[in-house]
Amino acid sequence: GNSVTQMEGPVTLSEEAFLTINCTYTATGYPSLFWYVQYPGEGLQLLLKATKADDKGSNKGFEATYRKETTSFHLEKGSVQVSDSAVYFCALRSNSGNTPLVFGKGTRLSVIA
Amino acid sequence: GAGVSQSPSNKVTEKGKDVELRCDPISGHTALYWYRQSLGQGLEFLIYFQGNSAPDKSGLPSDRFSAERTGGSVSTLTIQRTQQEDSAVYLCASSLASGNNEQFFGPGTRLTVL
Numbered sequence: 001g002n003s004v005t006q007m008e009g010p011v012t013l014s015e016e017a018f019l020t021i022n023c024t025y026t027a028t029g030y031p032s033l034f035w036y037v038q039y040p041g042e043g044l045q046l047l048l049k050a051t052k053a054d055d056k057g058s059n060k061g062f063e064a065t066y067r068k069e070t071t072s073f074h075l076e077k078g079s080v081q082v083s084d085s086a087v088y089f090c091a092l093r094s095n096s097g098n099t100p101l102v103f104g105k106g107t108r109l110s111v112i113a
Numbered sequence: 114g115a116g117v118s119q120s121p122s123n124k125v126t127e128k129g130k131d132v133e134l135r136c137d138p139i140s141g142h143t144a145l146y147w148y149r150q151s152l153g154q155g156l157e158f159l160i161y162f163q164g165n166s167a168p169d170k171s172g173l174p175s176d177r178f179s180a181e182r183t184g185g186s187v188s189t190l191t192i193q194r195t196q197q198e199d200s201a202v203y204l205c206a207s208s209l210a211s212g213n214n215e216q217f218f219g220p221g222t223r224l225t226v227l
Contacts, residue, residue: 044204044218089156100146101216105155
């Protein structure tokens with residue numbers, strides 16, 4: 001079945017550091033890929049997405065590129081801020097209709113000033 | 114407009130009791146999903162409703178779990194004879210009917226079983 005593996009946390013970075021959170025997936029066909037973010041005390045929000053190979057999703061300075069050859073969708077940000085402290089979830093969804101999301105286990109990021 | 118709402122926000126119950134969790138999806142969204150977020154397990158799919166079709170129950174962990182969706186809108190997730198391992202945050206999401214549409218999540222219900 002479909003699955004998502006993302007790097008274990010927690011990750012602690014200083015402000016303005018470079019961030020990478022690795023995500024790889026296993027899926028049949030060509031799924032859509034997502035990064036969701038959960039800020040402290042808030043609900044899950046879509047951060048960015050990519051629906052086909054080589055697409056790059058971007059939002060709020062975060063980027064991730066859909067790499068079919070390595071089945072990866074790593075999240076990157078060039079300069080993190082304290083406000084980026086949150087839990088980040090990588091997810092996939094089959095492209096056959098409105099199917100449920102399959103999530104990774106989440107990575108907690110803490111950014112210190 | 115209003116987002117997905119869930120109630121209660123927190124629920125503490127004793128082992129063996131039944132609980133009901135409610136989800137109000139975004140108006141016009143015909144697809145509704147329940148997920149569970151627990152320590153060490155991440156986010157797991159539980160059940161999915163799409164319009165009037167039979168729900169996809171493939172993620173329900175046991176027959177103590179059930180859900181219904183009345184009138185194609187509000188959904189209730191029921192857990193019977195709760196166990197301590199049921200303690201988790203239960204998330205509801207909704208999306209538009211067709212195609213690969215974004216799922217919008219509610220704030221969740223934190224369930225604690227003592």
